[in-house]
Amino acid sequence: MDEGVKYERKEEDLSNKSPLLLQMNPIHKKIPVLIHNGKPICESAIIVQYIDEVWNQNPPLMPSDPYERAQARFWVDYIDEKVYPTWNKMWLSKGEEHEAGKRELISIFKQLEETLGDKPFYGNEKFGFVDIALIPFYSWFYTFETYGNFQMEAQCPKLVAWAKRCMQRNTVSTILPNQNQLYIAVVEMEKNLQT
Numbered sequence: 471m472d473e474g475v476k477y478e479r480k481e482e483d484l485s486n487k488s489p490l491l492l493q494m495n496p497i498h499k500k501i502p503v504l505i506h507n508g509k510p511i512c513e514s515a516i517i518v519q520y521i522d523e524v525w526n527q528n529p530p531l532m533p534s535d536p537y538e539r540a541q542a543r544f545w546v547d548y549i550d551e552k553v554y555p556t557w558n559k560m561w562l563s564k565g566e567e568h569e570a571g572k573r574e575l576i577s578i579f580k581q582l583e584e585t586l587g588d589k590p591f592y593g594n595e596k597f598g599f600v601d602i603a604l605i606p607f608y609s610w611f612y613t614f615e616t617y618g619n620f621q622m623e624a625q626c627p628k629l630v631a632w633a634k635r636c637m638q639r640n641t642v643s644t645i646l647p648n649q650n651q652l653y654i655a656v657v658e659m660e661k662n663l664q665t
Contacts (some may be wrong), residue, residue, distance in 0.1 A: 475525050478511065515546045518602050531599050545585060546603040552578045553607055561617055572618040576625050583629040590635055597639060605642055606635040612649035613656050
């Protein structure tokens with residue numbers, strides 16, 4: 471996102487959702503929500519597209535070519551529909567179901583790595599829509615590795631190199647959670663689920 475776009479960030483306690491969140495996202499009752507001119511825009515991918523259109527990002531986050539734009543939307547939907555649900559399946563299971571979830575998660579990342587190819591970013595030479603959708607999962611890599619007993623860099627070296635390029639961007643590195651802190655939070659959540 472353009473560093474020139476001013477915004478106010480509000481943290482949300484998801485175990486005790488605020489009246490503002492419930493008012494602004496009454497359907498899903500979840501984050502993120504962008505409130506612009508008093509009107510809510512919900513869901514990450516929709517928010518990114520809205521920002522791109524309203525603030526005329528330069529360079530734009532969405533490809534200008536209609537086919538490339540459709541492809542970017544396809545891959546963002548793929549990320550949204552596959553990564554987190556598959557992680558949940560691996561995390562909350564044991565034995566063969568856990569192993570099947572791990573294989574599926576690795577397969578998803580291998581597909582995303584193949585889609586990246588030799589380009590520096592999913593938007594070719596520029597950081598764009600698909601990069602924005604996928605880079606938050608970099609914070610989860612250590613957790614995926616630890617729970618799945620595999621190494622992302624060994625499985626998907628180009629994807630890890632891509633993530634490191636993204637992390638060189640100030641707009642990425644300053645907002646993503648630390649991998650170790652996220653892992654600790656997941657361990658705590660798991661303990662709470664078991665009690």
